[in-house]
Amino acid sequence: MARGSSRERGRLGEDKAAALRALHALNPHPEAVADAAFVGGGDFFDPRDVVQVKYEMLRRVRAEGQAVTQAAAAFGFSRPAFYQARQSFKAEGLPGLLRQRPGPRRAHKLTEVVVAFLQQTLAQEPGLGARELARRLQAGLEVSVHPRTIERGMAQRQKRGHRS
Known part of the structure; x- marks a missing residue:
């Protein structure tokens, strides 16, 4: 199957980033993901998709027995972030891996x-x-x-x- 021009792929990449941002699933630090599956530049694994990155991190530890410290570092997270993701995933499934939208930092209704x-x-x-x-x-x-x-x-x- 033909992949299309680089211009089309670029536009699709921008569209995906916008969709991820709208869903609060855009990884704020995709450059920190060092895992080979994500760095390889394939079409499936996307370091910008924080849900996919966290899920794969959890899967590596559970299914492949990778050490928590090693997995967390490879996917751009700290050990505490790994445990938090694991707890959220146990409690809520995939939606639990979405970044929590921060609430207002000030009394915005007190105009x-x-x-x-x-x-x-x-x-x-x-x-x-x-x-x-x-x-x-x-x-x-x-x-x-x-x-x-x-x-x-x-x-x-x-x-x-x-x-x-």
């Missing part, structure tokens, strides 16, 4: 408008708790924010010297 609303509400009624503030946010701005998010956000603002 300037929301914080201003909270400050104004607290200025009028200083004794309100986070649960009541969350309820009023929902009623007033139609924004759903967990009470704990409000507590953390307001505490962080006070810590940085903002008045609330």
